[in-house]
Amino acid sequence: MNILETLNIYKTFKLKNLEISAVEDLNLKIDTSDFFALVGESGSGKSTVAKLLLRLIRPDRGKILFKDRDIWHIEKEELKFFRRSVQVVFQDPYTSLNPRMKIYRIIEEPLRIHKVFPPEETKAKIIEMIKRVGLNEEIFTLYPHQLSGGQRQRVAIARALILSPSILIADEPLSSLDVSLQASLLNLLIEMREIREFGILFITHDLNIVRTASNKVAVMHLGRIVEEGETEKIFKEPLHPYTKTLLNSIPGFHRRTRKKTICLSSEEFIAWSLTGCRFYPRCQYKMPECKDNPPLKIIDGRKLRCFLNF
Numbered sequence: 001m002n003i004l005e006t007l008n009i010y011k012t013f014k015l016k017n018l019e020i021s022a023v024e025d026l027n028l029k030i031d032t033s034d035f036f037a038l039v040g041e042s043g044s045g046k047s048t049v050a051k052l053l054l055r056l057i058r059p060d061r062g063k064i065l066f067k068d069r070d071i072w073h074i075e076k077e078e079l080k081f082f083r084r085s086v087q088v089v090f091q092d093p094y095t096s097l098n099p100r101m102k103i104y105r106i107i108e109e110p111l112r113i114h115k116v117f118p119p120e121e122t123k124a125k126i127i128e129m130i131k132r133v134g135l136n137e138e139i140f141t142l143y144p145h146q147l148s149g150g151q152r153q154r155v156a157i158a159r160a161l162i163l164s165p166s167i168l169i170a171d172e173p174l175s176s177l178d179v180s181l182q183a184s185l186l187n188l189l190i191e192m193r194e195i196r197e198f199g200i201l202f203i204t205h206d207l208n209i210v211r212t213a214s215n216k217v218a219v220m221h222l223g224r225i226v227e228e229g230e231t232e233k234i235f236k237e238p239l240h241p242y243t244k245t246l247l248n249s250i251p252g253f254h255r256r257t258r259k260k261t262i263c264l265s266s267e268e269f270i271a272w273s274l275t276g277c278r279f280y281p282r283c284q285y286k287m288p289e290c291k292d293n294p295p296l297k298i299i300d301g302r303k304l305r306c307f308l309n310f
């Protein structure tokens with residue numbers, strides 16, 4: 001049984017007189033064994049997916065299932081269990097941590113709300129968790145602004161994992177940090193996942209991180225998943241033209257054989273986000289039929305949304 005699953009999810013937003021599909025026909029399955037990466041350029045809809053999965057915004061159509069139960073049709077106690085089981089680490093810890101609360105109170109708050117441990121055990125659990133994420137008790141009396149960016153993000157991770165969730169949704173958690181801190185926190189997440197056995201949905205545009213850590217990857221382009229499968233297969237042989245473009249953008253990746261791609265204005269992106277294949281204007285393989293919505297195919301165990309025959 002999958003812990004978290006989406007069934008044909010659609011979400012649109014209004015932009016002046018236009019309705020833009022931020023998420024269209026989304027079907028994802030995440031279990032506790034997955035380090036699932038969701039990748040794509042800025043504006044592709046990745047953060048909207050995170051908000052949908054966290055029940056922060058409601059989809060226009062489709063279902064989001066938590067242990068086979070629709071999260072928008074569950075009772076109060078089930079909803080509380082869902083909130084405890086699906087935790088999140090946001091991109092910017094400076095804005096996601098309450099500036100008026102000391103670090104101890106920030107980590108303690110989820111335990112007080114969900115009453116997971118008896119009060120006498122709470123402090124011991126918080127000390128254990130803060131040490132696991134590479135910090136010490138000296139920071140308990142500090143406020144978030146008194147910590148470095150890496151320390152703040154470790155506190156955010158500790159707060160998310162203190163409840164032992166089944167799924168952790170990490171929305172660009174490393175993008176605001178330097179390379180050495182990124183590597184340190186990525187290793188921390190991998191280590192914590194092995195110890196506590198939880199699934200991760202890792203939302204990012206950094207393909208080097210995806211290649212290093214994830215076992216599954218879904219490539220998102222303007223609201224649609226265009227390719228999904230095992231990370232190793234997709235990096236070894238990408239099938240969708242957009243996936244190839246993303247991989248060619250990695251510094252040093254196929255550097256000698258990469259081709260330049262067309263750059264488009266935001267107006268052209270919006271125009272093509274309404275009908276047909278949304279990668280059509282930039283695709284070197286485009287055909288007349290690409291002006292229609294491409295079908296979703298299963299090829300070699302991976303999902304592919306394209307008219308090309310492989």
